[in-house]
Amino acid sequence: HLATSLPLPSEQDHLRPKIDLIVFVIDIKNKRSLKNVDDSLAYVDASFFLGKVCFLVTGVGRVNCCSVEMDAVSKLAETYCSPVICCELELEAIRVSTAQRLLRLLEICAGHIPGVSALSFVSLMCNSADE
Amino acid sequence: KKADPPKTAFFLCKQWTLYSVTPLYGFSGARLKDYARLLSVAIAAEKQKGVAVEMDAELDTNIKVDVSSLPDLKGRNQDHAAILVQLFSRSPTSRRNSENKPLWSGWFCSVSGDDLPKSVPKEFTLLPLFLTNGAECYTSLVGSWFQKTFDCCFCRLALSPLNLSWMAVIWTGHAVDRTASAMELVFSVPSLPQPLNISYAIHPEDAKALWDSVHKTPGGITQEEVDVFMDCLYSHFHRHFKIHLSATKLVKVSTAIASAHCSGTIKFLHSEHLTRVLMLLTELARSQI
Numbered sequence: 137h138l139a140t141s142l143p144l145p146s147e148q149d150h151l152r153p154k155i156d157l158i159v160f161v162i163d164i165k166n167k168r169s170l171k172n173v174d175d176s177l178a179y180v181d182a183s184f185f186l187g188k189v190c191f192l193v194t195g196v197g198r199v200n201c202c203s204v205e206m207d208a209v210s211k212l213a214e215t216y217c218s219p220v221i222c223c224e225l226e227l228e229a230i231r232v233s234t235a236q237r238l239l240r241l242l243e244i245c246a247g248h249i250p251g252v253s254a255l256s257f258v259s260l261m262c263n264s265a266d267e
Numbered sequence: 268k269k270a271d272p273p274k275t276a277f278f279l280c281k282q283w284t285l286y287s288v289t290p291l292y293g294f295s296g297a298r299l300k301d302y303a304r305l306l307s308v309a310i311a312a313e314k315q316k317g318v319a320v321e322m323d324a325e326l327d328t329n330i331k332v333d334v335s336s337l338p339d340l341k342g343r344n345q346d347h348a349a350i351l352v353q354l355f356s357r358s359p360t361s362r363r364n365s366e367n368k369p370l371w372s373g374w375f376c377s378v379s380g381d382d383l384p385k386s387v388p389k390e391f392t393l394l395p396l397f398l399t400n401g402a403e404c405y406t407s408l409v410g411s412w413f414q415k416t417f418d419c420c421f422c423r424l425a426l427s428p429l430n431l432s433w434m435a436v437i438w439t440g441h442a443v444d445r446t447a448s449a450m451e452l453v454f455s456v457p458s459l460p461q462p463l464n465i466s467y468a469i470h471p472e473d474a475k476a477l478w479d480s481v482h483k484t485p486g487g488i489t490q491e492e493v494d495v496f497m498d499c500l501y502s503h504f505h506r507h508f509k510i511h512l513s514a515t516k517l518v519k520v521s522t523a524i525a526s527a528h529c530s531g532t533i534k535f536l537h538s539e540h541l542t543r544v545l546m547l548l549t550e551l552a553r554s555q556i
Contacts, residue, residue, distance in 0.1 A: 165457070167428075168514035200425030200529065201516060205490060 142176035156246040157188050159238060164195040167203040170212075177216060187254030188245050189218040192234070197224035219261040274339065275538040283398035284406070285424035285531045287552035288375065290391035291417035296348065299334040302416075306352070307332040309412045329357040330370070342378035342546055347392050349376035354405055371401030373409055378545040395552040396545070397421060398533070424531045424552055428517035431527060436493045437547065438522040439474045440482065441540060447471045447523035452500070454515040465515065467504060471523060 137152070144152070158180060163169040173191070180189065191213055195201065213220045223234040245254040310330050333353045340349035353369040375394035387393050399406045410421050426434075439450060449468045456463040481496045482488070501512045518529045525544045526534040533548065535541050 165428075165516060166514050168511050171513065200427050200531075202427040202429050203513075203516065205429060207490070 141172055142179040155184075155188075157190070157238075157242045158184055159190055159192050161192045161194060162204065162209060164193055164204045164206075165198070165201045166195075170204050170208060174212065177212075185216055185218060187218075187256075187258035189216060190238075190241060190258075191218060191220045192238070193220060193222045194225050196222045197226065217258075217262070219258055274337075275541050278541060279535050279538060281400050281534065283400050283533050283535075285426075285533060285548065285552070286397040286399070286410075286421045287424045287555045288395055288397045288413075288422075289420045289556055290387050290393050290395075291413070291419045292391055294392040294417050296336055296350075299336060299350070303332045303334040303352075305416070306334070306409065306412050310354075310408050313408055331355045331357045333369075337374070337376075340374075340376055340378070340542075340545070342380060342542070342549070345386075346377040346379050347394055349374055350394065352409060354401070354409070369401070371399070371405035371409070373397060373399040373401075373406065376545060376549070378542055378549045380546040380550065395556060396424075396549045397552075422555065424548075424555060426527055426529045426531055426551075428529070430551060431517050431520045431529060432493055432497050433488075434525075434527050434547065435520045435522070436478065436488060436496050438520075438524040438540075438544075439471070439478050439496075440488075441524060441543070448521075450474045451519075451521040452517060453519035453521075454512055455518045456515050464518070465510070465512070467500070467512070469500065 137155075160173045160176065161169070162173055191209065193206075193209055209220060221234065221237060224230045225234075241257070243249055244252050244257050247253075307330055310332065314330075331354070333351075333355065335351050335353075337349040337351055341347070351372070351374040353373075354371040355367055356370050374397070376396050376398075377394045378396075399409075413419060414421065435450065435452060448471070450471055452467045452469075454465045454467070456465065477499055478496055481492050481499070484492065498513070504510065504512050516529075520527050522536075524537045524540045526536065533544070535544060
């Protein structure tokens with residue numbers, strides 16, 4: 137399910153299936169996308185931040201089009217204890233591998249991978265990012 | 268240290284293309300005349316080979332190369348003096364003219380600010396910023412000679428919207444006289460079938476007043492202050508035109524001090540602030556090596 141911002145319209149509440157993972161997309165070329173994500177985070181229930189949220193930063197391939205400071209994104213990720221995945225949607229290979237990563241993350245969050253919980257996996261991701 | 272106004276007039280009001288350069292190996296400030304000779308031989312050889320060089324069909328141009336040092340153009344004593352390379356046409360018509368304007372100019376410089384440059388081994392010379400004015404064919408001729416001779420690497424210096432917003436803030440912060448021109452920001456709107464540019468002009472006194480109200484940290488500028496300044500400008504624009512400039516790409520910043528474009532070009536407009544702008548550009552060049 138794609139949405140341009142939160143909260144989601146309440147009319148569809150009863151038809152909506154359980155949400156396993158929220159991916160916030162930040163376009164590094166668009167400063168407004170960061171503000172949009174920041175505003176939307178306020179509408180997310182705290183329980184999601186135990187491994188069911190991640191930030192996807194797109195457009196990282198073009199360093200001369202940067203309108204968003206990576207420091208700001210890292211600070212956001214740290215505040216909300218969620219990992220950051222960087223990708224470049226214009227390149228097909230990276231698009232495909234990013235999609236596979238997100239799918240894997242979704243499987244874990246939905247509880248389909250035995251022995252790995254969303255929380256344990258996310259703390260693994262955050263720790264390896266720090267190193 | 269301020270360079271003399273008559274000398275700096277040469278650098279003003281011209282469009283310079285920016286490059287970052289890796290340290291030069293085996294460069295000596297004492298051998299500039301030799302380098303000029305070697306470079307002119309190399310250019311003549313390239314023309315013999317039939318490399319396409321733009322020239323007036325009437326003129327049989329021989330290129331005269333001049334390499335000189337600009338000792339005043341540096342930041343600190345540890346910086347190497349700037350090196351100016353100029354190409355003049357040796358045609359009969361140009362000799363008649365009293366004012367022999369160069370065909371092409373390029374200069375290497377290193378203007379360090381408060382943070383000292385990382386010291387490089389003795390055999391290397393650190394001149395990270397290269398600025399050119401003139402035809403691209405000459406730039407590549409001169410550039411490839413320097414790359415071959417001094418084992419260095421040139422790279423176009425791109426200016427991201429983040430870099431440009433810092434420039435807008437820094438140049439607004441400097442007091443200029445009452446006749447200063449407006450600050451102009453140009454934004455490019457992405458993902459449209461027809462390219463669309465939005466130009467936003469702000470009275471320099473209003474811009475300075477806004478910056479003064481935002482700037483709280485003494486002796487330095489923080490990213491947060493830059494963000495607040497730009498957000499104020501964006502919300503003002505949104506209030507009037509209902510357009511979110513934060514969703515567009517800042518491509519050009521123009522103030523009374525200088526004008527910079529994201530493709531990596533700059534125009535110096537005020538001799539007093541030349542060194543300050545060069546300091547910013549040197550730092551950017553160093554970070555992109």
